[in-house]
Amino acid sequence: MIAESGHYALVLALGLALIQSVIPLIGARLRDVALMNVARSAALAQLLFVGASFVALVMLHVNSDFSVANVYENSHSMKPLLYKITGVWGNHEGSMLLWVSILALFGGLVAAFGNNLPLSLRAHVLAVQAWVASAFYLFILVTSNPFLRIANPPIEGRDLNPVLQDIGLAVHPPMLYLGYVGFSISFSFAIAALMEGRIDAAWARWVRPWTLVAWIFLTLGIAMGSYWAYYELGWGGWWFWDPVENASLMPWLSGTALLHSAVVMEKRNALKVWTILLSILTFSLSLLGTFLVRSGVITSVHAFATDPTRGVFILLILCLFIGGSLALFAGRATSLKQGGLFAPISREGALVLNNLLLTVGCAVVLFGTLYPLAMEMLADFKMSVGAPFYNLTFAPLFTLLLLAVPFGPMLAWKRGDLLGVTQRLLAAGVAGLVAVAIAWGWARGGSALAPLAIGLGIFVIAGAVTDIVERTGLVRLPFATALHRARGLPRSAWGSAFAHAGLGIALIGIVCETTWNSEHIATMKQSDVVHIAGFDVKLDGLFQRQGPNFREMIAEFNVSHDGETLSVMTPSKRSFTTRGSSTTEAALLTSGASQLYISLGDATAEGAIAVRIYHKPLVLLIWWGPVLMALGGVLSLSDRRLRVGAPKPARAKQRLQPAE
Amino acid sequence: MTLWFVFALMTVAAIFAVLLPLGRNGHAQDQGSEVAVYKDQLAEIERDLAAGLIPAPEAEAARVEISRRLLAAAASEPAAAPTSSLTWRRVAAVLALAGLPLVAIGVYIPLGSPRLQDFPLAERERGSGSGMAQSLENLVAQVQDHLEKNPTDGRGWNVLAPVLERLGRFDDAVRAYRNSLTYNGENAERRSDLGEAMAAAAGGVVTAEAKTEFERAHALNADDPKANYFLGLAAEQDGRKDDAATIWRGLLAKAPADAPWRVLVQSSLARVGGGSTMPALSDETIAASKEMAEGDRNAMVRGMVERLATRLKQNGDDVESWLRLVRAYLVMGERDKAVGASADARQAVASDAERLRQLNEGLRTLGLGG
Structure with missing residues (x-):
């Protein structure tokens, strides 16, 4: 009864998703409110049914119902309760069900809390969301059905892969999926905007919280996965440049770029085409990650089962969505109106540089991930691309990025004063140099680059502190005034300072661990x-x-x-x-x-x-950094205010305050 | 029946979710608009200006920029009031009422198993004794569970090992025989049983590892028939056919006339051309038996067991044969027959106290004591 009801609920969710992918679009075309509102109730009902289906699978695992093939293959009656529950997504079928559950969760959230969106935009967004959902429901039902039964149930299950029997499984995959799948919302927003032909600052305002939520979870998910690998695999390594890790890093890099370019779009109505493209690319990379992990192209602890039909099916979904969205983008992008103008040296310029470095870094990782696979398939030649490749390519890019990070938030919108910012960052630079000197004197052995990298980390942290000090006027103004201004400071400013400082902290941890371990x-x-x-x-x-x-x-x-x-x-x-x-x-x-x-x-x-x-030494900083970054994200998310990028007038006298 | 009722309820709920907004002539009042966002942005500038977060010239520039966007947005705001298209609403309603159940049933029927009940483990343990729960596999699983908790129960391993071997789980059988050796102590029979399981796991090849076991068994008891047979087989597989023939001939010479394995050894001997005394099975038969389907092989095993039973009815002195028969029945899952056979055996050897003691001892190890 539980098994079959769960199964049927999943089928009903597919039916609802199919309706949700067509009716609201017709409604938006006809401007019929009732038809557009179908999207909302259908999305909520979909969430209800997928949720019921997921709960049913959890109950089957908890009850050790071995008449369900998925339970038999991945559970054991003697397993502790926690692992019976987490084992639900510790296998291919269950993890795909978690995937669509989270997809439906995001759809449901847009339906429930998207009251600030224009009706037609919401209808479009939910319809696109339903296309993605339909494809994945079909994928699950046809190739990876978790509710298939065994007529003569065995008395005992085959148990979960022991490596996965750990508290990490309770946290890492749900977090990571909340991140991966969360980017589907920015994707849906981008496609909806392209279909409607309306892309402007307001769009960026509406999509911001969703991108932020996805980014926060992805950051935590990756950090958690890395810590899990560190303590569970027994080698003390925390990042292996393994294709599966790269698959999660790539959406993070492009998602981070998206977060920054959306700021430009929201405040200055610029970089619109680029932001839309990044939204599409970020979710495409999430899909690619799902394909790499779930198709069995790569064998690793993440590839629970390999089955060629699954690979082909996901590849089809991948081609359909990436190809379709890019084609739509190519068709519509030229008709977009150009937005606000800005000088190369400005906050916008700094954010463009950030985007450039992040996307190139992402491309490098993509190359490093796919090249060995392509070689293996085309030339039947096995190779692995590991740390040396990334140290030569990814590391310099990130060094450049980190050098630029403290400058960005301090530059004014539209046209900035690089010299003035450099002067204000002098203290941070000195702090970095002192750190280099101390590290040099104190260190025994190890790479000569390590003290420099530590100096860079300190510079980034000090830069974030300087930013806050400048904004509050802590040094120039009386303490009480500074405190008052600190309270009045937008939380997003605190958020970016925390996130940037987190970057520096993680860097110090990485350098110390790899050099003096x-x-x-x-x-x-x-x-x-x-x-x-x-x-x-x-x-x-x-x-x-x-x-x-x-x-x-x-x-x-x-x-x-x-x-x-x-x-x-x-x-x-x-x-x-x-x-x-x-x-x-x-x-x-x-x-x-x-x-x-x-x-x-x-x-x-x-x-x-x-x-x-x-x-x-200092290994925990590697994960404290991302946690701090996620905290910054949460602060920024809690910022209820709207963002306005007040452009600096051309002839205005230079002021000390950075604009916000 | 309840299941279909639940399905119907769920379907109705899903249809309802689609129909609900269609029925309400919704107003577009509770929606956001770009104009609202830009108005908020303008208000935000005033607040920032008042708080001293941005200087006046920058605020002015921002105000100009946002006002420009506001005007553009207001101009492009769809002037047309929301329409209502009755035709399309009807289409949507039909889609929900007919399409949704059709899709749901169409997808579910080929994939689902609506007739299958749930089998939560707790319920099944309560209901054990029913046919399904008592299948051999389940019994094995229970014994394995028991041994997991009491790994030093040598008798349990003794019972489990041959059953596992019979089920074709040779690797598990090897492990079980090893444990049996550890906890029951060493003897020739256990050593050669272990070797046999190893050879079975290797697809019938007497590996070096298995050979070692047989050699140990041979050292413990030079007359152990199984060890001798497999040592011969090992010699044959090594290409030393004459050695194999010598070993097997020696085995046959010492064998009791009614030993059930005589036939096997004789045919093996014939295979290596060691002067057939009486090849009971031709090469064709052996080849055929190798290619037999599972069912046929079971039939062959059953046939052998029946022959053994018939022979014991005529001459019931042999305790070992009785025990073998009882064990065979247990392995085949025919517990009733096993109990019957042990009763017959007790009757047959009742006159001889020593044999009776042996028999009871053996039956106890098979779990039929008392």
Whole structure:
């Protein structure tokens, strides 16, 4: 009953999506309010049915109903409740259902809270959203149906991939999908605007919150995924330039560009064509990511199952939407009116530079991801593009970008004063140079570039601080006035300062971790001691424990510093009988932003065990940075005010305040 | 029936969602417009100016720019009042009333399984004893569950291993035999059983690993028939046909006349050309048996079991044969027959205390003790 109702709800959602993709468009053409309003109620009903379908699948997993093939293949009755629930999206079919659920969620949100939109725009947006939804409902029902049944249900399931049995699965995929799929709204807005032929500052105002929400979740999702890989895979790596990671990085890069170019469009009615193109490209890259991960083109921990029909189906969807939207864009873009003018040195100019660097960076990642695949398919030649390629291409681009970041927010709209901004950033520059000097003096070994990169990170952070100080007049004005002005400052200004500072913080973390990370690999027996980065790590013993659906071997380490015991660390190795595989559970000891990381290798016959111990200085900054960035996004999102980019008049006297 | 009722309710709700806005002659009042956005922007400038966030000349420039946009937007604002097209509303209503159920049923029927009930695990455990829950696979799963929690239960491994092998899950069987060896202690029979499972897992090839097991079994008991047979097979697979023939001939010489595996060894011996004493199975038969479908092979196994049963009815002294018969029935999932056979066996050997003890011991290991 639950299984079949869930299945039927999904089918009904498809029916509603089909109606929603046609009727509102007719309504918009005829200017019939009732027909346009069908979009709204259909979108809400769709959300209801997909939500019911998703809840049904969750219940089937929780009840261990192995008459459902998806549950049998990915669940186990002994699995803890949390993993029974998260296992719903820990497999191909379920994750696609989550995908469409989130798509319907965004559609429902536009329908419920889009009262500030013109009726015809909302009808268009929801219709486009329904096209995407219809395609994916069909994909799920035809090729990856999570509700297929087994007539003679087996008594026990085959269990979830043990690597996925972790709290990370509860957070990472939903976050990432909220980001990926959230960009579908900006895509729908772009297509709707092209179809209506109305693209202006107001459009950018309306699409802003949706893009921001998607960006916030994507940022957190990527950061969470990276941290998960760091502690679960047992090698202490946090970014591998793996095609699947790249697939999430690309929409983030172009989404970040979109966020910035939409600001120009909202405030100055400029860069309209470009912003529309970025909206289309960002969602196209999300679709490409879905294709790469779900088609089995790439085998990785993310590719749950490979099935050629799925790949072909997603490829069709991909061609249809990317090709169709770009064709529409090509047809309509020329008819768009040009917007506000600006000088090269201006806030707009800085944002164009930002867009340029981000999109080129995105193109580099795209090349690095697709080139090996193309080579493998066309020339039957296996190769991998890894860190060296990106260090040579992506890193310089990002260095340029980071150098420019502090300048952007301080330049005036329309025409800026680069010299004046440079003077005001002098303090930040000095802070960066001091940081370089300190890092140079303090560092032992490592790349000569590392202190420079740390200086750059400090410069970016100090630049963000300078921006806020300048705006509030903290130095020039009495404290009370400054405080008053700080309160009056738009939250989006705080938001961008936080986000930019987050960038600097992440950079420092990355540099410190990669340069001064120390590593010790040894085979340890009981009472052996390893010295690493000032810590003494002593193996106290090994023992076994029985978990709910696994057996684990735990090693107990006593960690001390200068003879003073700090903590006991217990990394373990779990073996899961049902799948016959094992995972390593690393133990982490955090002190400040640095971490000591122990993971276990294989045990030898003599009772010794291979151990990998890492000391990772300031590693946590890598993830605190993105969290700060997301916080900036939230602040900006909570800014209820409208944005006005007051252009600087040509003959006006130069003022110290930056315009807002 | 309830299921279809739920489907109908859901369909009605979906149709209702489409019809609801069509019925209401909606007004366009609760919508945003570009004019509103620009008016807000103008108000925003005044506020910023008052708060001192932007200087007056910049505010003036912004005001001019936004006013220009405002005028443009107001001019292009659709002057025409919202229309209402009755024809199209009817089309939409028909689409919802007829199209939606048709699409839903058309897509659901080929994909769904409306006749299948839910089988939540909790309910199934309560309802065990019903035919489905007692299938062999389920029993195996239960035993495996039990052993997962009590891995040192040697007797359990002993019971499980041959069943797994019978089910074709050779890798699992190897693991089970290993555990049985660990917890029950070593003997020739267990070693050669392990070797046999290994060979089965390797598709019938006696691997070096399996051969080691047979050699250990042979060392423990030089007369262990299984070990001898497979050592011969290993020799044959290595191309040492004469060695194979020697081993098998020795095996036959020591074998009791009614040993059920005589036929197999004889045919093997015939295969390597080791002077056939009495080839019971021709090469064709063996080839055929290899290509037999699952069902046919089952039939063959059943035939062998029936022959064993008939023979034991005539001569019931052999405790080992009785146990083999009981085990075979258990493996085939015919518990009733197994119980019957063990009763017959007790009767047959009742006169000999030593044999009875052996029998009871054996039956206990098969889980039929008491």
